[in-house]
Amino acid sequence: MGFTDSARGSSTAGQTVAEVTEGAVLSRIFPRLPASDAALVGPGDDSAVMAAPDARFVVTTDMMVHGPDFRRAWSTPWHLGWKAAATNLSDVAAMGARPTGLVVALAVPDSTPVDELEEFADGLKAACEALAPGCGVVGGDLSVSGTFTIAVTAFGDLEGRAPVLRTGARTGDVVAVSGQLGRASHGLALLFSEGVDEAGVPDASRANSVREQHPDLVSAQLTPTPPIADGPRGARAGATAMMDISDGLALDASRMARASGVTLALESLLLGDDVDAALHGGEDHGLLACFPPGAELPGGFTRIGMVSEAGGADVTCDGAPVAARGWDPYTAWDGAAG
Amino acid sequence: MGFTDSARGSSTAGQTVAEVTEGAVLSRIFPRLPASDAALVGPGDDSAVMAAPDARFVVTTDMMVHGPDFRRAWSTPWHLGWKAAATNLSDVAAMGARPTGLVVALAVPDSTPVDELEEFADGLKAACEALAPGCGVVGGDLSVSGTFTIAVTAFGDLEGRAPVLRTGARTGDVVAVSGQLGRASHGLALLFSEGVDEAGVPDASRANSVREQHPDLVSAQLTPTPPIADGPRGARAGATAMMDISDGLALDASRMARASGVTLALESLLLGDDVDAALHGGEDHGLLACFPPGAELPGGFTRIGMVSEAGGADVTCDGAPVAARGWDPYTAWDGAAG
Numbered sequence: 213m214g215f216t217d218s219a220r221g222s223s224t225a226g227q228t229v230a231e232v233t234e235g236a237v238l239s240r241i242f243p244r245l246p247a248s249d250a251a252l253v254g255p256g257d258d259s260a261v262m263a264a265p266d267a268r269f270v271v272t273t274d275m276m277v278h279g280p281d282f283r284r285a286w287s288t289p290w291h292l293g294w295k296a297a298a299t300n301l302s303d304v305a306a307m308g309a310r311p312t313g314l315v316v317a318l319a320v321p322d323s324t325p326v327d328e329l330e331e332f333a334d335g336l337k338a339a340c341e342a343l344a345p346g347c348g349v350v351g352g353d354l355s356v357s358g359t360f361t362i363a364v365t366a367f368g369d370l371e372g373r374a375p376v377l378r379t380g381a382r383t384g385d386v387v388a389v390s391g392q393l394g395r396a397s398h399g400l401a402l403l404f405s406e407g408v409d410e411a412g413v414p415d416a417s418r419a420n421s422v423r424e425q426h427p428d429l430v431s432a433q434l435t436p437t438p439p440i441a442d443g444p445r446g447a448r449a450g451a452t453a454m455m456d457i458s459d460g461l462a463l464d465a466s467r468m469a470r471a472s473g474v475t476l477a478l479e480s481l482l483l484g485d486d487v488d489a490a491l492h493g494g495e496d497h498g499l500l501a502c503f504p505p506g507a508e509l510p511g512g513f514t515r516i517g518m519v520s521e522a523g524g525a526d527v528t529c530d531g532a533p534v535a536a537r538g539w540d541p542y543t544a545w546d547g548a549a550g
Numbered sequence: 551m552g553f554t555d556s557a558r559g560s561s562t563a564g565q566t567v568a569e570v571t572e573g574a575v576l577s578r579i580f581p582r583l584p585a586s587d588a589a590l591v592g593p594g595d596d597s598a599v600m601a602a603p604d605a606r607f608v609v610t611t612d613m614m615v616h617g618p619d620f621r622r623a624w625s626t627p628w629h630l631g632w633k634a635a636a637t638n639l640s641d642v643a644a645m646g647a648r649p650t651g652l653v654v655a656l657a658v659p660d661s662t663p664v665d666e667l668e669e670f671a672d673g674l675k676a677a678c679e680a681l682a683p684g685c686g687v688v689g690g691d692l693s694v695s696g697t698f699t700i701a702v703t704a705f706g707d708l709e710g711r712a713p714v715l716r717t718g719a720r721t722g723d724v725v726a727v728s729g730q731l732g733r734a735s736h737g738l739a740l741l742f743s744e745g746v747d748e749a750g751v752p753d754a755s756r757a758n759s760v761r762e763q764h765p766d767l768v769s770a771q772l773t774p775t776p777p778i779a780d781g782p783r784g785a786r787a788g789a790t791a792m793m794d795i796s797d798g799l800a801l802d803a804s805r806m807a808r809a810s811g812v813t814l815a816l817e818s819l820l821l822g823d824d825v826d827a828a829l830h831g832g833e834d835h836g837l838l839a840c841f842p843p844g845a846e847l848p849g850g851f852t853r854i855g856m857v858s859e860a861g862g863a864d865v866t867c868d869g870a871p872v873a874a875r876g877w878d879p880y881t882a883w884d885g886a887a888g
Contacts, residue, residue, distance in 0.1 A: 252606060253713055256809075258644035258794050259610035259706070261713050264602035268590060271688065272597035273703055275655040277695040306596035317613040317701045350609065353701075357615040363655045363691075363701030365611060368597070375591055375599050456596050471594075 229329070230322035234354060237326055241354075244333040246340040248348030250312035250369065260350035262313055262367060269312075270368040270375065272303035278360040285414035286403055287434050289328040292362060293335025294435045299458070300366035301344050302436075302497045305443025306456040308376040309368030311344040316364050319357035329354075343440045373447050381453040381472035381502040385519040390442040390512040391498025392432065393461055394489030399433030402426055438497040442511040446501045449510040454501040462491040462527055464500055466536035469526035472502075478517035478529045491529065492537055567667070568660035572692060575664055579692075582671040584678040586686030588650035588707065598688035600651055600705060607650075608706040608713065610641035616698040623752035624741055625772055627666040630700060631673025632773045637796070638704035639682050640774075640835045643781025644794040646714040647706030649682040654702050657695035667692075681778045711785050719791040719810035719840040723857040728780040728850040729836020730770065731799055732827030737771030740764055776835040780849040784839045787848040792839040800829040800865055802838055804874035807864035810840075816855035816867045829867065830875055 229237055242255065253261035262269070276282055276296055287295070297314060304311040316336065320329070333349075340347045347366075381387075407419035423430040431437075438456070446454055453472055457464045461483075465476045483490040502519055503509060525533030567575055580593065591599035600607070614620060614634055625633070635652060642649040654674065658667070671687075678685045685704075719725075745757035761768040769775075776794070784792055791810055795802045799821075803814045821828040840857055841847060863871035 253608075253715065257713075257715050258641040259608040259647070259704075259713075261606055261608050261645070261708070264605050264607050267602050267605050268599055269602050269607055270591075270597040270599050271651075271653055271703075271705070273653040273655050273689060273691050273701070275657055275691045275693045275699075275701060277657050277693045277699075279696065280694050303596040307599070309597070313609075315609055315611040315703055317611050317703075319613055319615050319697075319699060351611060353611050353613045355613045355615045356618050357697050357699060358617065359657075359695050359697035359699070361613075361615075361657060361695060361697070361699050361701075363611070363613060363699075365609075365653055365655075365703035366597075367609070370599070375595075375597075377591065377595050 227326055228322060229320060229324050229326060229356065232326060237329060237354060240326060241329055241333045244330055244337060246337040246348035248313040248350050249346040251348065251350045255351050260315070262350060264369065266370055266372045268370055270304055270307045270309045270370060271365060272300060273363065273365040274300050274303065276362040283414040284360065285416045286407055286419045289331035290335035291434045293332040294339040296362045296364045297336045297339035298343060298436050298438055299497055300364045301347065301440050302438035302456045304366050304368035305438065305440045306454050306499055307368065308373055308443055308447025308451065308454060309370045310444050311347040311366055311368045311440065313347060313350045313367045314364055316349055316352040316362070318352065319355040319361040321358060321360060322356045343437065371444065376447050376451045376454040378453055378455050378468045378471040381468055381474050381519050383474055383519055383521050384505045385452055385502035386505065386507065386509070386515050387476050387478065387517040387519060388501050388503060388509050388513040388515050389457065389498050390439040391457070391496060393484060393496055393498060394486050394493040395429055395432035396436060396495040397493025398489055399426065399429035402429060403433065433495065436495065436497045439499060439512050442499055442513060445510040446499060446513065449503060450507055451501040451503055454499060457496045457498045457500050458494065460492045460494045461496070461500065462534045463536045466526040468500060473522050475520045475523045475525060476517060476527045477520045478527065480530050482516040487529070491534060565664055566660060567658060567662050567664060567694065570664060575667060575692060578664060579667055579671045582668055582675060584675040584686035586651040586688050587684040589686065589688045593687070593689050598653070600688060602707065604708055604710045606708055608642055608645045608647040608708060609703060610638060611701065611703040612638050612641065614700040621752040622698065623754045624745055624757045627669035628673035629772045631670040632677040634700045634702045635674045635677035636681060636774050636776055637835055638702045639685065639778050640776035640794045642704045642706035643776065643778045644792050644837055645706065646711055646781055646785025646789065646792060647708045648782050649685040649704055649706045649778065651685060651688045651705045652702055654687055654690040654700070656690065657693040657699040659696060659698065660694045681775065709782065714785050714789045714792040716791055716793050716806045716809040719806060719812050719857050721812055721857055721859050722843045723790055723840040724843065724845065724847070724853050725814050725816065725855040725857060726839050726841060726847050726851040726853050727795065727836050728777040729795070729834060731822060731834055731836060732824050732831040733767055733770035734774060734833040735831025736827055737764065737767035740767060741771065771833065774833065774835045777837060777850050780837055780851060783848040784837060784851065787841060788845055789839040789841055792837060795834045795836045795838050796832065798830045798832045799834070799838065800872045801874045804864040806838060811860050813858045813861045813863060814855060814865045815858045816865065818868050820854045825867070829872060
């Protein structure tokens with residue numbers, strides 16, 4: 213683990229990572245990282261030691277790469293720290309677990325100002341404090357790379373409950389979501405259409421104008437606020453299946469349907485004003501869950517349909533098959549410009 | 551977590567990751583990954599669920615970036631899989647823990663043949679089976695990037711023991727290492743001097759010649775075999791402090807000395823034939839540990855000195871101060887050519 217050095221320099225204002233030692237960088241990042249209530253041994257040794265009170269832990273990992281996953285012209289380091297934490301916390305919550313800790317591996321170009329790494333740490337901290345209080349960063353690694361790359365691994369505590377898998381949806385269950393559908397993809401479309409210069413290259417000042425005009429939509433894309441607490445709430449309320457909606461409701465619902473051997477029958481009237489965006493927009497980071505018939509839906513969950521017997525389609529909307537089309541990270545957003 | 555899709559294509563022989571869906575790639579990688587004995591829920595959901603029998607777990611993360619950390623001309627995908635697993639397993643073992651699982655985030659250029667991802671998975675599996683039987687891959691993520699990047703997070707079980715930190719070395723303790731010192735840096739020096747073409751660019755066929763002539767030294771660099779089982783053995787034998795030697799004995803020993811508030815007094819006669827390489831060569835991935843006076847050294851540990859009261863130097867060799875010079879990832883090996 214690379215977050216293990218002490219300071220070898222102190223005055224690093226305005227410097228890039230190429231100009232200072234790893235130890236000097238870490239001495240500036242460390243104090244800004246959020247602490248974890250579950251850390252028995254925090255950063256600074258070969259490994260961290262985490263409490264796992266019920267003798268299990270959940271773990272997920274996700275990588276964000278400059279180009280396919282974000283543009284530096286649109287996302288500040290603070291935004292990147294927030295989003296890297298938020299998306300991983302959502303995968304923990306989707307098991308019904310309470311997030312307890314993160315480890316963060318970061319690779320940046322050697323021209324990156326150390327100030328930006330501090331802002332990145334601040335974004336991690338703000339997301340943990342806002343979305344999952346008590347969760348913090350317990351370790352990490354820092355590298356140089358031509359491609360700004362963030363890899364976060366997140367842990368959580370099931371608090372004695374069974375994990376809520378994708379396989380448990382049963383005929384007759386209520387299908388519900390927590391979080392807003394289609395907004396993140398709407399924000400991304402705005403950035404692609406109006407946050408670029410004449411040549412189509414992402415542009416920071418134009419992106420700022422877009423953000424001022426459509427703060428909610430752009431925030432949904434750049435700094436999502438997944439309903440983390442609704443993961444454990446859903447589990448306590450008896451959710452039979454649950455998952456993070458990251459690749460679009462239609463694609464993710466089809467995964468749950470196949471895993472459970474059922475059809476998810478959605479109702480367009482329950483999907484908001486823009487049904488196509490709700491079904492096929494990516495990166496919502498809401499929660500899709502099924503609950504037994506008659507269950508009271510907890511927290512921010514609202515009904516969007518019901519589970520029916522497996523038929524020809526994995527997912528239907530008003531009875532018609534819905535294509536499992538959504539966000540494909542391999543084709544949807546490539547190239548590193550901006 | 552990205553290892554969550556089912557197959558959407560089956561005939562992918564000879565294709566690149568740009569030519570097939572993420573699901574098709576994963577359907578080829580999945581069966582090759584090593585299974586974890588501790589996985590309660592393995593890959594395929596939002597998160598994995600791991601057993602943590604003593605209500606704690608250790609966790610470490612490390613990123614390997616093309617250029618600073620490896621050259622594709624020298625390392626096959628199999629080598630990269632092996633080394634990514636081995637180096638993280640070593641950080642788990644250095645706490646005295648038994649490795650139980652890994653999550654692996656991988657970002658590759660879209661021109662990468664899917665075959666290479668299979669080889670990478672095979673390398674992960676071979677390393678887990680050889681170094682830490684029962685440890686396996688429980689999740690991951692797959693991305694495209696201009697820079698081949700590997701981020702592994704590893705977990706371990708303390709089996710009821712206290713973690714062995716860097717802070718516990720006490721005056722009078724025996725200083726010992728397990729694993730061979732200086733060989734990995736010797737192998738790297740050979741690759742830099744003889745594994746390159748006339749322009750100094752890493753060259754695969756020349757690297758193969760070097761490997762045939764010096765298999766042990768090149769293997770120490772490209773496919774290290776850290777003494778993983780000696781981590782728990784050291785803990786059971788009462789090690790007072792322990793850490794992975796990844797940045798060179800002198801630098802890592804100085805970290806332990808400062809963390810513990812002592813001096814580590816080494817003896818050159820116990821450091822092998824090439825004392826400078828033993829002290830300052832990087833990437834050995836052996837274990838440095840201290841044991842109480844009179845303790846029988848377990849496994850492959852051999853004595854290299856003793857702990858004395860904190861003096862002017864953190865580390866001495868035959869009584870003379872040793873500079874904390876070693877492997878600095880920010881300056882030692884940069885540039886992506888080859």
